[in-house]
Amino acid sequence: MRDELYQQTILEHNRSPRNFKKLEGATHAAEGYNPLCGDHLWIYIKVNPQNMIEEVSFEGSGCAISKASASMMTTALKDKTIEETNLLFDEFHKLVIGQLKPDQQSNHLGKLTVFSGIWQYPSRVKCAVLPWHTMHGALEKVKTISTE
Amino acid sequence: MSAFDVHRYRVDFPNLNISVHGKPLVYLDNAATTLKPRCVIDAINAYYVTGVANVHRGVHYLSEQATAAFEYSRQVVRQFLHARRVQEIIFTKGCTESLNLVAQAYGRQFLKSGDEIIISHMEHHSNIVPWQMLCQQVGCVLKVIPINDQGEIIIEEYLKLLSDKTKLVSLVWVSNSLGTVNPVKTMVEAAHKKGAVVVIDAAQAVTHTPINVQDLDCDFLVFSGHKIFGPTGVGVLYGKEKWLEAMPPYQGGGDMIKTVTFAQTTYNTLPYKFEAGTPPIAEVIGLRSALEYLQTISWEGMRQHKQELLNYGTKILLSIDGVRIIGTAKDKTSIVSFVVEGIHPHDLGTLVDREGVAVRTGHHCTQPVMQRFGVPATARVSLAFYNTKEEINILSQAVKKTQVVFQR
Ligand SMILES: Cc1ncc(COP(=O)(O)O)c(C=O)c1O
Numbered sequence: 402m403r404d405e406l407y408q409q410t411i412l413e414h415n416r417s418p419r420n421f422k423k424l425e426g427a428t429h430a431a432e433g434y435n436p437l438c439g440d441h442l443w444i445y446i447k448v449n450p451q452n453m454i455e456e457v458s459f460e461g462s463g464c465a466i467s468k469a470s471a472s473m474m475t476t477a478l479k480d481k482t483i484e485e486t487n488l489l490f491d492e493f494h495k496l497v498i499g500q501l502k503p504d505q506q507s508n509h510l511g512k513l514t515v516f517s518g519i520w521q522y523p524s525r526v527k528c529a530v531l532p533w534h535t536m537h538g539a540l541e542k543v544k545t546i547s548t549e
Numbered sequence: 550m551s552a553f554d555v556h557r558y559r560v561d562f563p564n565l566n567i568s569v570h571g572k573p574l575v576y577l578d579n580a581a582t583t584l585k586p587r588c589v590i591d592a593i594n595a596y597y598v599t600g601v602a603n604v605h606r607g608v609h610y611l612s613e614q615a616t617a618a619f620e621y622s623r624q625v626v627r628q629f630l631h632a633r634r635v636q637e638i639i640f641t642k643g644c645t646e647s648l649n650l651v652a653q654a655y656g657r658q659f660l661k662s663g664d665e666i667i668i669s670h671m672e673h674h675s676n677i678v679p680w681q682m683l684c685q686q687v688g689c690v691l692k693v694i695p696i697n698d699q700g701e702i703i704i705e706e707y708l709k710l711l712s713d714k715t716k717l718v719s720l721v722w723v724s725n726s727l728g729t730v731n732p733v734k735t736m737v738e739a740a741h742k743k744g745a746v747v748v749i750d751a752a753q754a755v756t757h758t759p760i761n762v763q764d765l766d767c768d769f770l771v772f773s774g775h776k777i778f779g780p781t782g783v784g785v786l787y788g789k790e791k792w793l794e795a796m797p798p799y800q801g802g803g804d805m806i807k808t809v810t811f812a813q814t815t816y817n818t819l820p821y822k823f824e825a826g827t828p829p830i831a832e833v834i835g836l837r838s839a840l841e842y843l844q845t846i847s848w849e850g851m852r853q854h855k856q857e858l859l860n861y862g863t864k865i866l867l868s869i870d871g872v873r874i875i876g877t878a879k880d881k882t883s884i885v886s887f888v889v890e891g892i893h894p895h896d897l898g899t900l901v902d903r904e905g906v907a908v909r910t911g912h913h914c915t916q917p918v919m920q921r922f923g924v925p926a927t928a929r930v931s932l933a934f935y936n937t938k939e940e941i942n943i944l945s946q947a948v949k950k951t952q953v954v955f956q957r
Contacts, residue, residue: 407900407954415955437911438895439925462925464893465955525899 405518406525407465414469419476420458433461433535433546435527440467444535446478454478454486457536464528470516471532477513483540485509490537497529553854558846559935561586572905575940580725580753580884580931581909582775585839589779592838596831604830605804605821619830622837623820629840630770630787631761636819637793640828643784644752645675647771648719650786650823651748652679654796655769656717662688664716667745669694669702669731670921671724674914676750680719689716696921700727700876708739715745722754726913726929727876728859728884730757737767746792752776756933757882759848762787774832779839783832786823793819800825851934855883858932858941865945866930871952875922883932886913889948892955894926900954901928904947 424430424445433442442461449455457475462468474493478486492508495501499520503510516529531546538546559565564584567574576584596618602611604619627635641647660666666680670693684691692715694707711718718740722733737747746768751760755777762770769792774783788796798805798816802825807815816822862885866872871890889897898910909929912919919925930944 407896409957412955412957436916438893439912439919441925464895466896522899525895528895 406522408515410473410512410515411465411469414472415465418459418468418472420456421460421472422458423460424456424458427458429539429542431535431539431543431546433531433538435463435467435531436547437524438464438467438528440464440528440531442467442471442532442535444471444532444539446536446539448483448540452483454481454483459532463531464525466519466525466528467531470529473513473515474532474536477511478536486536486540489513490533493533494530497526553850553934555854555935555937559937561588561842562935563587563590565935569905569907570903572903575904575906575943577930577932577936577940577944578907578909579756579933579936580776580913580929582781583756583778583933584935585778585780585835586842588842589835589838593780593831593835596834603827615830618834618837619828622833625837625840626785629760630785631763632787633763634790637787637790639786639788639793639820639823640833641771641784641786641823642782642829643775644750644771644773645784647769647784647786648675648748648750649679650799651719651769651771651788652683654799654823655746655788655792656680656683656689657687658796660687660689660716663714664689665692665710665712665714666690667692667694667707667710667715667718667740669707669720670696671700671702671727671729671915671918672719672721673725673750673752674916676719676721676748677917690714693917696729696918699878700724700729700918700922701878702729702731702736704732704736707736711739711743711745713743715740715743717748718745719748719750721750721752723751723757723882723884724876724915724918725753725884725931726886726915726918726927727878728881728886728931729876729878730754730880730882732880733767734765737765741766753882753884758852768792774836774839777836777839778842779836780829780832782829783836785836790819793823798822798825802826804828846934854934855932858936858938859883859885861938862930862932862941862944865941866948869945869948869952872948875924875927883936884929885931886927886929888924888927889952892951894928896955897928897948897951900951901944901947904943904950906944906947908944 427445428448429446440463445458447456457478459471503514535546562584602615604616626638740747748769749767751772755772770787775781805825875886894910
């Protein structure tokens, strides 16, 4: 089976998602919903006074892509500044729509490049970006994010 | 094996020869839209290549030809539905528009504050939202018939909901997400006893069973061309003449008028009163070709073949570990909605697609059904008369491969 999308890392994060819990003392939170798939998640973020992300967690249910994306995002954002987070958000977004080729362009995505093949599955791009949009919304104090 | 020679018909559908991701297409998404036989494609082509003209407008040869072809199509639809008069057949752009037309033109004229509309829990969004909009406009109230764990309408609850306040009942005949075939004839009778009119959403029924609107005695019936081997962009509203006569137009424009002055406009007679603007001429002609094509195939042959496919598909899917079927009504059409433990339907849909298998995944425009069964979405196999057991085997292999990927 040609499954460039369903790589080991993604399947593994789907099976045992990291930081899959509600975060006590979160400074920011938002709900994300994709009516097409029924993907539904909550992102919690704790930002410290130095404007650093101390912790990110998520809860909810969804497809393997959205779950793995959320899980990997929570580990990627730990100890990042808000500026670094915004940069990653921007790079991830370009990655999943095929505008950033990680092997040709310098970037800060690290393990997140496992999503580099997803632009070939247009109907699934939304699954991968839902956690990121929700995180971004949380930082911008938007309560509910919907991607369609 | 039944005597139904499926391969004799498969050659009529050019789409069945295409490949997807290097694999032969296995098309199991017929409830979303059906494939088109070559005769339909040719009929549309012929209109554009040799006969393109507007209808009801010109005196020139081509316009008269187009008008004749268009109006003959209406005859064919009348016969297909066994309607009493050809004036009762209105062309729309689809099931959705037909339902909105009834909600707005009939609903706003005849329903008032406090009146009740009954629908079922298994309606397609297109048979929910137009009524909600009407309720907001005139203050009527929407009541919903519950369904049981098999996905069947609970008839006793329906009878309890019916009252003198009930003015309209709108029901799906065959559910697109559960496959349930509802006992619409007895439901129509019960509604009429209370003086309510009945709208039947026949979107999925048109390929399941022959339809006789006079025998069914429904007041309105709607369907879409693209779900019955015809083109997109065309649908039908059947309505009893007495209601269509009493209803105001739905949209204003050309063709739906007799005379226009700035002081006063008089509306055209049926069916034109409800067909404002240039209609989808090529699509209407294509729909006629689809209905004529269907007439060449025995209903009984198709029914038996699809029943065998349904039984086989159900058995094969249930033999796979972790598969659960949503919608197990006694009376079902060839639609199987299912979920696989540990695999989200969208992941399943993406992975079986890599094997060339097209199934629908999602809520199928029936979110209340998903809520009722506590699932975010399902994968849905919907079988047409041109599908085969071999195709079901390919699906089953693809589902098993997906499970292997997820167990890695
Ligand atoms: C039962 C049912 N009703 C209504 C519709 C709406 O049809 P259309 O989108 O062609 O207007 C569908 C199509 O999915 C359907 O399955």
